[in-house]
Amino acid sequence: MSGRAENMIQLIDVSKEYKMADSCRVALQHINLTISEGEYIGILGLNQSGKSTLARLLNGLLKPTTGQVLINGMATDSPQEIRQIRQLLGMVFQNPDNQLICPVVEEEIAFGPENLGLPPEEVNKRVDWALELVGMQEMRYHAPHLLSGGQKQKVALASVLAMQPRYLVLDEPTSMLDPLSRREILEHLCRINQENHITIILISHHPEDLLDAKRLILLHEGSIYMQGTPKEVFKDMEKLKAIGLKRPGLYQLIQQVEEEGYRIDDNIKTIPQLVEMICRI
Amino acid sequence: MSNIIDIKDLSYVYLPGTPYEQQALKDINMVLNQGELLGLFGGNGSGKSTLAKLLNGLLYPSRGKVRVCGIDTSIKELRNELWKKVGLVFQYPEQQIFEANIYDEVAYGPRNLGLKEAEVKSRVYQALEKVGLLPETLVNLSPVKLSGGVRRRIAIAGVLALEPEILILDEPMAGLDPLGQELMLDIIKKRQEMGTQSTIIISHNLKDIIALADKIAILEKGSLLFYGEVAELLENIDILSRFHLELPDYLQVVYALKARGKRTNRDISNLDEAGLELIQIISSQKGN
Ligand SMILES: Nc1ncnc2c1ncn2[C@@H]1O[C@H](COP(=O)(O)OP(=O)(O)O)[C@@H](O)[C@H]1O
Ligand SMILES: Nc1ncnc2c1ncn2[C@@H]1O[C@H](COP(=O)(O)OP(=O)(O)O)[C@@H](O)[C@H]1O
Ligand SMILES: [Mg+2]
Ligand SMILES: [Mg+2]
Numbered sequence: 229m230s231g232r233a234e235n236m237i238q239l240i241d242v243s244k245e246y247k248m249a250d251s252c253r254v255a256l257q258h259i260n261l262t263i264s265e266g267e268y269i270g271i272l273g274l275n276q277s278g279k280s281t282l283a284r285l286l287n288g289l290l291k292p293t294t295g296q297v298l299i300n301g302m303a304t305d306s307p308q309e310i311r312q313i314r315q316l317l318g319m320v321f322q323n324p325d326n327q328l329i330c331p332v333v334e335e336e337i338a339f340g341p342e343n344l345g346l347p348p349e350e351v352n353k354r355v356d357w358a359l360e361l362v363g364m365q366e367m368r369y370h371a372p373h374l375l376s377g378g379q380k381q382k383v384a385l386a387s388v389l390a391m392q393p394r395y396l397v398l399d400e401p402t403s404m405l406d407p408l409s410r411r412e413i414l415e416h417l418c419r420i421n422q423e424n425h426i427t428i429i430l431i432s433h434h435p436e437d438l439l440d441a442k443r444l445i446l447l448h449e450g451s452i453y454m455q456g457t458p459k460e461v462f463k464d465m466e467k468l469k470a471i472g473l474k475r476p477g478l479y480q481l482i483q484q485v486e487e488e489g490y491r492i493d494d495n496i497k498t499i500p501q502l503v504e505m506i507c508r509i
Numbered sequence: 510m511s512n513i514i515d516i517k518d519l520s521y522v523y524l525p526g527t528p529y530e531q532q533a534l535k536d537i538n539m540v541l542n543q544g545e546l547l548g549l550f551g552g553n554g555s556g557k558s559t560l561a562k563l564l565n566g567l568l569y570p571s572r573g574k575v576r577v578c579g580i581d582t583s584i585k586e587l588r589n590e591l592w593k594k595v596g597l598v599f600q601y602p603e604q605q606i607f608e609a610n611i612y613d614e615v616a617y618g619p620r621n622l623g624l625k626e627a628e629v630k631s632r633v634y635q636a637l638e639k640v641g642l643l644p645e646t647l648v649n650l651s652p653v654k655l656s657g658g659v660r661r662r663i664a665i666a667g668v669l670a671l672e673p674e675i676l677i678l679d680e681p682m683a684g685l686d687p688l689g690q691e692l693m694l695d696i697i698k699k700r701q702e703m704g705t706q707s708t709i710i711i712s713h714n715l716k717d718i719i720a721l722a723d724k725i726a727i728l729e730k731g732s733l734l735f736y737g738e739v740a741e742l743l744e745n746i747d748i749l750s751r752f753h754l755e756l757p758d759y760l761q762v763v764y765a766l767k768a769r770g771k772r773t774n775r776d777i778s779n780l781d782e783a784g785l786e787l788i789q790i791i792s793s794q795k796g797n
Contacts (some may be wrong), residue, residue: 248513273658275686322684352710377553404686406552406713433686455668477780484784490791499758503765506787509794 233301236265236285236315237395237427242295244281244450255281256450258356259295261316261340263429265394270458271431274472277447279431283399286429287317299395318393322400324380328372333364333383336372340391344390359385362416378409385416396420401436414440415424415497435462435476446473459494478502513707514541514564518573521559527569533559536732537573541709541724546701548718549711551728554679557711558600560728561677564593565708578674596673600680602664611637611663612648618671618757627669630791639665640696658689665696676700677709682717690717697721704759715755727752759783766790 239261252368256278263269273279283289285297288304299316302309321327329334337358339398341351348497350503359365362382367375372383381401388396402410418440421428432438441491444461446454448471454461462468462479484494485506524530533556541547551557562568563575566582573583578594599605608614615636619629637647640662652660655683661681668676681697682690698721700708712718718725725742727735735748742748743760746767754762762783765772771790777783 231685274688275658289642304543362574406546407715408552435687472691473751474687478762481762481784485791488788493665498754499761500623500753500768502767503762503787506791507766507769507771507794509791 233298235265235300236252237261238296238298239285240287240298242297243291244278244285245293252496253451256285259452261445261452263395263427265427266421266425267472268428268440268442270438270444271429271436271447272433272435272461272473273447273453274433274441276449279433279447280399281450282318283429283431284396285321286395286397288313315391316393317395317397318388318391319502320385320388320396320398320401322403323374324377324384328380328383331371333359333370333372333375334368336383337387339388340387344391354390354392358390360381361389361420362386363412376409378405378412380403381405381409381413382416385413389420389426393426395429397429397431399431400433401430402432404432406434410437410442411468436475439476439478457494510525511542512540512576513543513545513578514539514547516540516573517575518577519563519570521556521563521568522571523559532561533731534728537733537735539726539736541705541707543707544648544705545723546697546721547707548722549709549728550713550715550716550718550725550727552713555728556731557728558679561597561679561709561711564675564677565597566591567597572743574741576669593613593671594674595677596671596675597677598665598668598681601661601682603660606652606660606664609651611642611652614652614663615666615670615794618667622671632670632672633666636666639669639699640666641692642666658685661685662692662696663740675707675709677711679711680713681710682712682714684704692720706744715752716757719757719760762787 239259242256244256246255271279271282281290285292285304288310290307299313302313304313322342326457327350328336330339331341334355337355338351341354353496362385364379364382364386367379372380375383402413405413414437417428420426428443430438438444439458444456444458445452447463453471455466459479462475463483464476468475481499481502486492492502493505496505516537516539518750521534522530522532539636540543543632549560550558557644559568561572564577566588569583576673577591580587580591582591606614608617612633615633616629619632623630629668642662652663681693685693685763695708697708700706710718712720724737725735725739726733735742735745753761756764773786774789775782775786777786
């Protein structure tokens, strides 16, 4: 049996046009998509392909021009539901500087839960919990603006997690980070998804960021161009090339090896892992 | 004179003597020859941008000496001279575009040099061409309406129009999508083919710069962890073991095989060859 509408995000024939003074721009067209609670979804696409528009449609910052966006059965264009939708669905953006407003990390993370009207003990518990999830306990009393880019992004992530959303939408959260901080953030997302069952919807224009996704959605010029597991999507090199995307080298190697009749485990996520596995065959 | 950059015992401290004192660079030594491309690599906060600002005299050394094109950067009177020779493109330069059209934006620097308008025009057109923008169709457009990647190329053209001897690009790839990054690499490669011009590419991505650079510098918390030719880096197992996930894909295969004591039978210089090597390893193991 398929899940009930209460436990999923549904986009039903969603289009979005931006009206400007003298023209009109179609950012998304006829998107049909269902995301179930607990999934890890990667959304890939070049700049201008409609990724951020999709993200803003999900939390109701934007309303669809036509079609419907339903979060656990609630429509984002219904003013009565929007507060609840924002509680269910948290957003993290590319640049943490725009998201951090408090002078101390702890206050930053407590801000959301306090606004929900939760009692102080519960707020405190959530701050502990969120800081631990992103591995930033020692930074509790630090000033966010003096942290490194990677640390700031973790604080931004924790402050959204403290709201205990069911869905977490991240719009290019790693694009300002160095590779190490980037990998750390990605590892945290994996854990949050597996251990806390929070749905992850991770947006990026770098295929390498999205290898943990169980399902990859490739946007191109406002439409869904491809969809499948990373392995399925990255198999079709020609189709990717046609829109100017290169697949991660890992998947070229996997394909080369599999064409010789060897099967590579789906859990392999890095080239060193692949080499190690092959050396042990 | 072939050392276009000569850095001796350089240290830099922000806000010395305050509670916010921050040592950003520690005892840096390096020289760069004319015509070379230096890739400057390090994590967030490692001191890359600070070093760039020291090279064009925006910051003065707290200790040590920096000589660029023979000019001691700590001599105030020579700063104008220095700025003509060292072109620095900041991180996210597209956020600092002010002029109403592309032509004026790129012409801003050359006009400030006091050049005649005919010379300004020829420099603007040449610079736009170098960054892959066709001047004829674009010069009158307003930069605000263009995408971030195009705006970044316009900002770079603005510095190229000054015809600097050294071009420093601070994180030129950051935030661009794969297509934009490809274009940026092409721009840098073209400049390098000219031969005599020196370039410094700052990046937190080793992959980006390893394919381009003659020399690599790795900064970590303000110290120079490695400085040398790319080939030397690829022999340095200590460094590679720390940064192996940052290597280009085919080199990750080479390094992972080396780390497991596997001898490779072929010269692996691209991903196809790396794949063939893996297949051979599997079949030889199956054979045993
Ligand atoms: N506020 C806006 N007004 C007008 N057009 C916009 C606006 N935001 C986005 N667009 C246009 O919509 C399209 C999709 O943009 P966006 O969703 O930001 O894509 P992405 O996040 O993949 O880069 C682009 O053509 C973009 O120029
Ligand atoms: N204007 C400044 N005032 C005080 N500290 C600074 C300033 N700019 C940079 N720093 C500090 O100096 C160190 C190096 O910074 P930076 O050179 O910007 O590194 P990178 O470019 O490698 O990310 C960091 O710890 C940073 O916080
Ligand atoms: Mg976007
Ligand atoms: Mg920097």
